[in-house]
Amino acid sequence: MRLRNITGSREYIAQNPFVIHDIDKHKGSFARDIFGNEAPVRIEIGMGKGRFIHTLAEMNADINYVGIEKYSSVLLRAIQKQEENELLNLKFIRMDAEYICDVFDKGEVDRIYLNFSDPWPKDRHAKRRLPSGAFLERYHRILKSGGIVEFKTDNRALFDFALEELKDSDFDLMECTFDLHSDASMMEDNIMTEYEERFSSAGNPICKYIIVNRQG
Ligand code: SAM
Numbered sequence: 001m002r003l004r005n006i007t008g009s010r011e012y013i014a015q016n017p018f019v020i021h022d023i024d025k026h027k028g029s030f031a032r033d034i035f036g037n038e039a040p041v042r043i044e045i046g047m048g049k050g051r052f053i054h055t056l057a058e059m060n061a062d063i064n065y066v067g068i069e070k071y072s073s074v075l076l077r078a079i080q081k082q083e084e085n086e087l088l089n090l091k092f093i094r095m096d097a098e099y100i101c102d103v104f105d106k107g108e109v110d111r112i113y114l115n116f117s118d119p120w121p122k123d124r125h126a127k128r129r130l131p132s133g134a135f136l137e138r139y140h141r142i143l144k145s146g147g148i149v150e151f152k153t154d155n156r157a158l159f160d161f162a163l164e165e166l167k168d169s170d171f172d173l174m175e176c177t178f179d180l181h182s183d184a185s186m187m188e189d190n191i192m193t194e195y196e197e198r199f200s201s202a203g204n205p206i207c208k209y210i211i212v213n214r215q216g
Contacts, residue, residue: 006073013072018082019092020066028105034091035064040110043068045097045130046117050078052193053113057090063110067092068100097130097138104142112139114151116195119158131162133169140170143213152180152208154199159207171211180206 013019020026026033031041040063044053047067057065067090069075075094082090093103117130127134131151139149149171153159159178166173177183180190181200186208192200200206 006076009072009076013075013079013094016079018079018086018090019075019094023093023095024102027103028108030104030108031064034066035089037064039064039089041066041104041108042111042113043104043109044113044115045100046070046114047078047092048074048115049194050075050081050092052115052191054078054081054085054087054090055191057087058085061087061089063089065090068097069094070096097135100138101141106141107144107147109142110144110147112143112147112149114149115193116153116155116199117151117158119153119155121157126161129158129161131158131165133165136165136169136171140213140216145213145215147213148174149211149213150208151211152193152196152206154196154204154206156207159209162209166211169211170214170216172214173209174212175210176208178205178207180208 014021020034031038042063043066045068047053047069050067053065053067067078069078069092072094075092078092114130120126120128126132129135151162163176175186177186180186196206
């Protein structure tokens with residue numbers, strides 16, 4: 001069965017306490033409203049089944065995490081993980097990240113993770129790619145100054161595109177590798193995602209960059 005088509009997933013999510021429903025009502029007071037604190041907010045866009053963000057949230061109780069996923073049936077898997085091992089510092093949003101600026105105010109996000117984002121190989125779909133210039137502009141608006149985007153992929157064409165898109169952006173490249181799993185220092189705090197496990201065990205090198213948001 002394709003994950004995107006699990007019957008009833010939309011209804012299940014609509015009533016789930018781990019999911020933020022009124023997503024445009026907390027802009028400007030997100031951490032306080034949702035988590036009841038002022039701790040940093042870190043988000044993963046295109047979270048999939050959520051292993052990565054669940055692990056991060058488990059390791060860092062003093063940071064607020066939000067997993068964002070477009071499809072209900074995929075999000076359902078992340079919710080199931082949260083139901084087995086409830087973490088107070090982890091919530092989910094079902095949305096297309098195109099509208100991310102409706103959810104977070106300027107500087108409200110501390111860090112953004114993009115893991116194995118869909119490549120959208122056709123040129124006419126380039127703006128849908130999560131590390132595209134169009135998305136970088138949105139990330140610039142919601143990240144604090146000095147905030148970070150971390151991007152991992154095994155798709156070299158997408159990674160080359162992502163590096164090219166940095167040239168006209170408000171971000172500076174801080175770290176970059178074309179073979180993450182052979183880079184001891186960048187691997188130090190690496191958390192494998194579901195896709196990373198699949199592609200690296202097939203022998204694909206994993207590319208990663210870390211970029212920093214400029215002031216403004
Ligand atoms: N990050 C996970 C991993 O590394 O295992 C999943 C990678 S999967 C290839 C990409 C995920 O991003 C899919 O679950 C897809 O639905 C989601 N996605 C793609 N575009 C999105 C968007 N614009 N907004 C939110 N989620 C998106």
